[in-house]
Amino acid sequence: MPGKEDIRMSCSEFDALLSQAIDGTLAGDRLSAFEAHGRVCQLCGPLLHEAEAGRSWLKSLADVAPPDELVTNILLRTSGVASTHRQVAGKAEPTSWVARIREWANVITSPVVAMARQPRFAMSFGMAFFTLSVTLSLAGVKLSDLRHMDLRPSAIRRSYYETSGRVVKYYENIRFVYEIESRVRQFKEAAAPAEQPSEQQNNNDRKNKTKNDTSGQPEQKQERNYSREGNQPVFAASLPVNRGPELARLWRAGSPEPTVVSVTTYRRFS
Amino acid sequence: MEDAHVAALLVRRCVAGDAAAWEEIVQRYHRRIYNLCYRFAGSADDAQDLTQEVFIRMYRTLNSYDVGRGAFMTWITTLTRNLLVDHFRKTKHDRLTDSLDATASDHEDAMPLGERIPDGGPAPDAGVQSRETKETVHQALQRLSPELREAVILRDLQDMDYREIATVLKVPEGTVKSRINRGRAELARLLQRTYRQVM
Numbered sequence: 001m002p003g004k005e006d007i008r009m010s011c012s013e014f015d016a017l018l019s020q021a022i023d024g025t026l027a028g029d030r031l032s033a034f035e036a037h038g039r040v041c042q043l044c045g046p047l048l049h050e051a052e053a054g055r056s057w058l059k060s061l062a063d064v065a066p067p068d069e070l071v072t073n074i075l076l077r078t079s080g081v082a083s084t085h086r087q088v089a090g091k092a093e094p095t096s097w098v099a100r101i102r103e104w105a106n107v108i109t110s111p112v113v114a115m116a117r118q119p120r121f122a123m124s125f126g127m128a129f130f131t132l133s134v135t136l137s138l139a140g141v142k143l144s145d146l147r148h149m150d151l152r153p154s155a156i157r158r159s160y161y162e163t164s165g166r167v168v169k170y171y172e173n174i175r176f177v178y179e180i181e182s183r184v185r186q187f188k189e190a191a192a193p194a195e196q197p198s199e200q201q202n203n204n205d206r207k208n209k210t211k212n213d214t215s216g217q218p219e220q221k222q223e224r225n226y227s228r229e230g231n232q233p234v235f236a237a238s239l240p241v242n243r244g245p246e247l248a249r250l251w252r253a254g255s256p257e258p259t260v261v262s263v264t265t266y267r268r269f270s
Numbered sequence: 271m272e273d274a275h276v277a278a279l280l281v282r283r284c285v286a287g288d289a290a291a292w293e294e295i296v297q298r299y300h301r302r303i304y305n306l307c308y309r310f311a312g313s314a315d316d317a318q319d320l321t322q323e324v325f326i327r328m329y330r331t332l333n334s335y336d337v338g339r340g341a342f343m344t345w346i347t348t349l350t351r352n353l354l355v356d357h358f359r360k361t362k363h364d365r366l367t368d369s370l371d372a373t374a375s376d377h378e379d380a381m382p383l384g385e386r387i388p389d390g391g392p393a394p395d396a397g398v399q400s401r402e403t404k405e406t407v408h409q410a411l412q413r414l415s416p417e418l419r420e421a422v423i424l425r426d427l428q429d430m431d432y433r434e435i436a437t438v439l440k441v442p443e444g445t446v447k448s449r450i451n452r453g454r455a456e457l458a459r460l461l462q463r464t465y466r467q468v469m
């Protein structure tokens with residue numbers, strides 16, 4: 001009687017009970033009928049064995065361990081917080097202070113680095129830096145110059161005084177040269193009565209000059225204004241010839257390098 | 271269930287903005303999702319990327335999870351499975367060109383499947399043999415159709431019941447059982463061909 005029941009079980013019924021049979025949840029008459037069909041059916045018998053073997057193979061696969069950084073990566077890509085209670089929930093593994101510092105640094109920099117690593121952000125950063133460099137180059141600013149420039153207030157103040165000091169010294173030098181020239185001129189005028197012919201010749205020279213003069217200014221004023229470069233070379237060059245040996249000696253004693261005076265080019269300084 | 275209750279509580283805290291609750295969710299489920307991805311996608315690199323994608327999607331849609339409509343585990347498994355199907359569709363062409371000699375992944379021994387047919391003699395190292403065997407099974411799993419593969423993974427590796435699997439796959443329980451049976455049997459046949467002497 002049970003044998004007839006076994007044969008009557010269809011292949012689809014067998015298939016429907018296969019999972020339960022393998023799970024071990026099939027019992028009683030149904031299990032008997034199932035086993036009987038499996039023994040006699042050419043299709044269902046092998047299927048049962050294959051399904052059982054397949055399940056065994058699958059069960060032999062153990063869980064694989066995810067990469068260590070997976071949780072951190074997930075957190076950084078979602079909440080952006082690497083870990084909120086790692087110290088509390090940690091496995092109490094002894095970690096060196098170097099490792100801990102590196103971990104902290106990683107927690108701080110990772111979101112920024114991760115963002116900067118994205119191609120569009122990296123491109124933007126690159127373009128921004130390029131634009132800045134080009135602008136500075138066009139403005140004539142070199143990064144190396146900026147580096148050497150001292151922008152502290154005290155340094156700026158010092159630079160100002162140094163510059164103004166140089167201007168004052170420059171002015172003093174010019175005044176000194178002008179003063180020497182005046183003294184020389186006074187000396188020359190004091191020596192003039194003793195050397196009438198020379199003075200006469202000098203006057204002739206002046207007259208010749210006056211003929212060419214088109215300024216309309218009085219003679220003395222003209223000399224004062226144009227005494228520097230115009231007259232001094234003539235004066236310095238002609239002294240030894242026109243004033244005689246003693247004057248030349250005097251001149252040399254007063255100013256060992258008469259030609260130095262002629263170098264001044266500050267015509268209208270006063 | 272207590273686990274479901276804890277999960278529901280964590281989700282509620284997380285939706286309220288509790289970063290520690292989110293970290294707890296990641297800590298609790300990342301291994302399971304990673305293994306699901308690894309067994310379905312086949313490679314450790316893909317599994318890592320996909321797991322991250324799953325959690326990104328989960329983080330964005332966590333407030334849409336309704337405790338009353340099912341277990342959190344079923345919800346995240348459905349999320350993962352949908353992402354895996356998308357991934358499979360994208361990489362279909364690569365998979366079609368896969369051969370039996372495809373190199374293995376990082377987790378088990380990287381040796382072509384065809385070269386790993388044992389010669390019948392005793393293995394020099396049981397540990398090495400076990401690792402090679404696992405990799406062979408893993409490679410054989412990749413050769414199943416996605417429908418059969420996901421069914422056996424969810425049942426035999428993720429230990430889900432038929433009703434949960436039916437919810438995740440959105441098919442009747444009878445179809446789930448049928449796919450599991452065919453998946454197991456197909457895997458055994460593939461391995462039988464590989465391990466001729468053993469089987």
Ligand SMILES: [Zn+2]
Nearest residue numbers: 011041043044
């Ligand atoms: Zn049959």
